[in-house]
Amino acid sequence: MSPGEDGLIGIPFPEHSNELLSRLNAQRRTGLLCDLTLTSHGARYPTHRSVMAAVSLYFRRLFGAEEGEDGDEGVGDSCSVCQLDCVSPDALAALLEFAYTATLTIRSSGMREVLKGAQLLGIQCVADACRDILGETGDNPTNQQLPSRRKQDRCSVTRAVSPVRPVWRSPDETPELLPAQGREGHPPPAEVQDGDTRASHLGRLVNGSSHWSQEFTPIPHRPEDTPSEEEESGAQGRATPHHSQSQGGGASAGSGRKRKSQTPQQCPVCQKIIHGAGKLPRHMRTHTGEKPFQCSACGVRFTRNDKLKIHMRKHTGERPYPCPSCPARFLHSYDLKNHLSLHSGDRPFECPLCHKAFAREDHLQRHRKGHSCLELRTRRPRRGTDPSGSPPSESFGQQHLDHMSVAAAAQLLEGHGGPMQGVPLLTGARMPYPELLWRAIAGPVGKALDKAEGGSSPHGSASVTHRTWEEEDEEQDAAGEEEK
DNA sequence: CTGGGGATGGGGCCC
DNA sequence: AGGGCCCCATCCCCA
Numbered sequence: 227m228s229p230g231e232d233g234l235i236g237i238p239f240p241e242h243s244n245e246l247l248s249r250l251n252a253q254r255r256t257g258l259l260c261d262l263t264l265t266s267h268g269a270r271y272p273t274h275r276s277v278m279a280a281v282s283l284y285f286r287r288l289f290g291a292e293e294g295e296d297g298d299e300g301v302g303d304s305c306s307v308c309q310l311d312c313v314s315p316d317a318l319a320a321l322l323e324f325a326y327t328a329t330l331t332i333r334s335s336g337m338r339e340v341l342k343g344a345q346l347l348g349i350q351c352v353a354d355a356c357r358d359i360l361g362e363t364g365d366n367p368t369n370q371q372l373p374s375r376r377k378q379d380r381c382s383v384t385r386a387v388s389p390v391r392p393v394w395r396s397p398d399e400t401p402e403l404l405p406a407q408g409r410e411g412h413p414p415p416a417e418v419q420d421g422d423t424r425a426s427h428l429g430r431l432v433n434g435s436s437h438w439s440q441e442f443t444p445i446p447h448r449p450e451d452t453p454s455e456e457e458e459s460g461a462q463g464r465a466t467p468h469h470s471q472s473q474g475g476g477a478s479a480g481s482g483r484k485r486k487s488q489t490p491q492q493c494p495v496c497q498k499i500i501h502g503a504g505k506l507p508r509h510m511r512t513h514t515g516e517k518p519f520q521c522s523a524c525g526v527r528f529t530r531n532d533k534l535k536i537h538m539r540k541h542t543g544e545r546p547y548p549c550p551s552c553p554a555r556f557l558h559s560y561d562l563k564n565h566l567s568l569h570s571g572d573r574p575f576e577c578p579l580c581h582k583a584f585a586r587e588d589h590l591q592r593h594r595k596g597h598s599c600l601e602l603r604t605r606r607p608r609r610g611t612d613p614s615g616s617p618p619s620e621s622f623g624q625q626h627l628d629h630m631s632v633a634a635a636a637q638l639l640e641g642h643g644g645p646m647q648g649v650p651l652l653t654g655a656r657m658p659y660p661e662l663l664w665r666a667i668a669g670p671v672g673k674a675l676d677k678a679e680g681g682s683s684p685h686g687s688a689s690v691t692h693r694t695w696e697e698e699d700e701e702q703d704a705a706g707e708e709e710k
Numbered sequence: 711c712t713g714g715g716g717a718t719g720g721g722g723c724c725c
Numbered sequence: 726a727g728g729g730c731c732c733c734a735t736c737c738c739c740a
Contacts, residue, residue, distance in 0.1 A: 502721055504727035512719065532730060533718075540716095559732065561715070568713090588735055589712070 250277055251326035263307045264322070269315040271322055281325040283348025313343035324352055334359075 253259050253274070260272035278285040288308075310318060317332075317339040324330040330352055332340050341356035343349075490499045491506040495513045500506045508530060511517070517527035519534040523541040528534040536557060539545065545555035547562040551569045556562045564586055573583030575590035584590040 498720095500720080502723095504729095505720075507727085509720080529718080531728090535730085537717090557716075560734090563732095564714075585713080589714090591735080593711085 266315040266318045314339045317343040
């Protein structure tokens with residue numbers, strides 16, 4: 227892994243959004259922290275402004291939470307009741323349920339009312355889903371879990387504002403949805419189409435489908451390296467990053483990164499470039515923790531099916547790698563390789579400092595990381611130089627030479643020097659998340675905390691130090707001056 | 711501290 | 726392009 231160039235790492239918590247929504251819903255049901263009550267024909271629905279503003283463009287604009295709005299015109303905190311008689315109570319309840327559960331549960335007979343409410347309130351995905359069902363299957367009562375879709379004719383979308391605006395008579399009065407009339411700070415609807423006459427009491431209403439859809443139109447100037455919501459969610463799951471190739475004739479929105487045509491793909495979480503076609507989903511599971519491959523014998527789960535396959539050898543007793551020199555058999559080919567070095571007595575991995583030889587490279591690394599090689603610790607090299615100060619063993623091949631230089635640098639950062647210039651060392655997902663987080667924040671504050679807590683990370687990984695060579699140099703220099 | 715086994719994640723090759 | 730299979734490097738754990 228290329229150590230995070232910017233020192234930032236992403237630690238996903240896939241369940242967070244669900245848990246958050248679930249708790250908000252629980253608060254709604256108990257009325258806890260509810261600061262907004264929606265009413266419809268006498269029915270009252272306690273809710274949260276922030277949630278409604280998040281889910282509904284109407285409320286976003288109502289509360290002045292829309293980007294670029296200063297909120298001056300928004301409804302102040304004093305208003306707590308919003309009368310929405312234009313939306314039927316059942317539809318309003320369904321939309322609120324959707325807002326807090328991400329699931330729309332409605333009767334087919336109420337589909338049209340929900341569609342109308344979704345259009346009025348600017349809940350685009352619900353409106354789209356309702357239209358799809360009404361248009362495609364009409365009265366399909368079974369399809370109650372409606373997918374969130376953005377399928378629409380974006381070519382016809384024009385910049386539009388809320389077709390309706392609330393009227394607040396006083397802080398204690400309830401607002402009503404009325405036709406927009408050029409609200410200050412907002413241009414009037416750029417394109418007002420023939421209205422839905424069913425909402426007659428709202429006066430001239432627009433066809434909500436196009437007026438709210440702009441809300442979900444991809445932002446053309448979105449930074450190139452910022453994954454969209456769709457990319458994010460897709461990458462967090464098993465899907466590969468993608469753009470819909472057919473929407474709007476392709477080519478336009480988002481400048482169309484064509485990852486699919488490129489073998490290397492960048493992880494949206496850790497920014498690592500993953501080589502190999504189809505390898506990104508595999509990598510993403512290291513972030514999500516998803517382990518879709520379960521052993522049928524013992525239930526242990528794995529992130530990869532090839533690891534499960536190897537695991538199954540433990541149950542079947544299969545050890546496909548026999549040693550030609552002894553009866554030993556092994557699960558892995560590299561286990562056999564390690565084993566063969568025992569027969570040959572080869573110890574090709576020699577510590578350049580104490581010249582102790584090891585049969586395995588990782589054992590050499592461990593040796594050099596640990597406290598066994600005192601010479602390394604006393605003769606600490608400057609950062610960026612070969613820690614040994616001498617060429618490695620001649621038994622090393624060139625490939626090994628290259629490896630050693632890299633490994634040595636990694637060791638310096640990992641085990642002896644700490645992150646270079648405070649940049650956390652990204653050593654891969656093998657490091658537990660708390661440790662990764664600790665390293666991510668292990669800037670000056672983290673180091674100070676580290677020293678204050680005896681040099682241990684929050685969960686006791688005392689072997690991890692965050693001191694840099696510069697820090698040690700400074701300390702040594704200071705000590706030298708004190709001696710003078 | 712060391713040797714050894716096993717787990718994990720990335721890359722290459724192939725289908 | 727996606728996935729299977731394999732190898733490799735690295736890490737963790739235990740004796």
